Amino acid sequence: MIEAPVSRIFLIGFNRCGGAWFRDAFQAAGVRWRHDRTGELAADIAWHAAAGTRPLERWPRLVGISGLQRWNKPHLPKVEAFRHFAFLETQFPDALFIYNDRDPADWIASRFFQREGRFADCEARHEGCHRRDLPQIWLKDRAAHKLRVLRHFEGNPRFLHFDLSHDPDAKLVNWAAPWVRLGELPADRGVESAARNVVQIDALAEDLHTRARRPRHRPGRPDSGFVDAVAAHCLGTAAEAGDNGALSPAAAFWTPDGTIEAKLGHPLPLLRSGDGPYLAERSDQARDRVQAVVNGLLELGAHPPLTIDMQDAREAGTGGRPVPAQRTLVYNRRPGAANLVLWPLPGYHDLAPEGRPGAFAADEVAFEDKPDLCLWFGNLTGKPLPHLAPGLGQRRMAHHYLRELAQGPDDAMRQQIGQALSAVTRYRVVSRLHGRPGFEMGFVLPPKHEKAGEDRMLAHLVTRRVPDTWVQQGRYVLSLSGNDTGSNFLSAAASNAVVLKEEDEWELFYTAAFRPWEHYIPLAPGGDDIEDRLDWARSHPGHCKEIAAASRALVAKFAAPENRRAWMAAVLEVLGARRAPP
Known part of the structure; x- marks a missing residue:
């Protein structure tokens, strides 16, 4: 039951810290709450933070919000919107903020084994490290975020630091009382203890210790013959005459000023904050593909202008169809089609060496x-x-x-x-x-x-x-x-x-x-x-x-990273979208 006006309630701790428990507790009191597992809310907040505009306008009736991260699309930028707590406080001055916390050892184990290790694999891909490096990275990140939160909200009665491993229910109930009358809270907080799963924790420690003794992979020199052949195949043939009617509705133009425009010339809702990645206000297949390709190009040191059309089944240049007016990055083409330059499709062609995060699972059966x-x-x-x-x-x-x-x-x-x-x-x-x-x-x-x-x-x-x-x-x-x-x-x-x-x-x-x-x-x-x-x-x-x-x-x-980076760089240099190294 809402006792006093409150526009939003934000959980601003990390994942695996009882978000679903808070949802259940507040929903039982009549608060409309969403524990988001899709990353949709997080993406919306991050995009509006970059734009400096008010987020969550598409969910006007939503009050409680947890799960403010996106990790389930590893080809897109990792989004952790709970870090935008200062921005959210500015946009929602009457909001409540809860820093949900738990025992760090339990938290690390819970994250490491989430979804059978898939979460840890995604984290390692985003960090560019091995899974064995994650516990130390997570602990440092947790400490830094906690310090920023506590300093920002020091003395603010609309803020609560709640430790699910140690704090009693009464701490949450009493704090929330001026705004929400909470009843009896769920008994299961959903934060398992390491003491209840010693075997799993010990296995994690032993696995990390064993892996830490292994030599780290050092990239070799690219296979020049292989690189040249792949680059030549991807570049295909060029033609001077063309028509951009050959492009699909999902095509995009990365313009010299950094704007990303749709086929019809209007700007797409993709924004870049500083030297960070491009972010999308919302997710759909076409926009996700453009966003992922452009961010990958940035990592390769590429620059605009470039044209991108990552739609399926590109038939341009065949059967009497025209070719695009300029060379265009696509992931598929028909033989002989000009001005279509082949490029990996993010989310499908993100190859990594065996054993590295993002690689195909090793096949152990002959x-x-x-x-x-x-x-x-x-x-x-x-x-x-x-x-x-x-x-x-x-x-x-x-x-x-x-x-x-x-x-x-x-x-x-x-x-x-x-x-x-x-x-x-x-x-x-x-x-x-x-x-x-x-x-x-x-x-x-x-x-x-x-x-x-x-x-x-x-x-x-x-x-x-x-x-x-x-x-x-x-x-x-x-x-x-x-x-x-x-x-x-x-x-x-x-x-x-x-x-x-x-x-x-x-x-x-x-x-x-x-x-x-x-x-x-x-x-x-x-x-x-x-x-x-x-x-x-x-x-x-x-x-x-x-x-x-x-x-x-x-x-x-x-x-092999050295081959992959080399052939992609060679393609971009021919397209004039990347300067050759001195």
């Missing part, structure tokens, strides 16, 4: 010890292939057909949808091979397509979410085209399995280096020859093992 299974899991994407549906009128992306299925089509429409999907590689393969001995596969649909997944055409083919390591669970992994090429190719190529890749004619930054029968087994467009290729693979296990080893070595070469 090819010959894996189950004799052929695997594929993924989203239902793609477009009907012309040679498989010559009589089909309009060929549309699969998501259009999924939307129609979700609406409950009549029999005539269902027949048309079935005809179209039968020419989409992923549906064609999964509907034919699902449930057969030796195959494990299924569609993992995003929430927006769950309704379509309940239709009788798909329900038996849909599976629950699978771990990223599914590519390691059998000897043979399919890489099937979707909107463009198969997005699981690199993770599969980094495993001890052999990849059977559909030849889809899409070019990405890595495709020229991977050769059929040397690094993967090729499949015909549509995948109708999968069974024949598997018969060959099963009768040539030695050759398959060699193919898998070659592809794994090539992924490692792409992931």
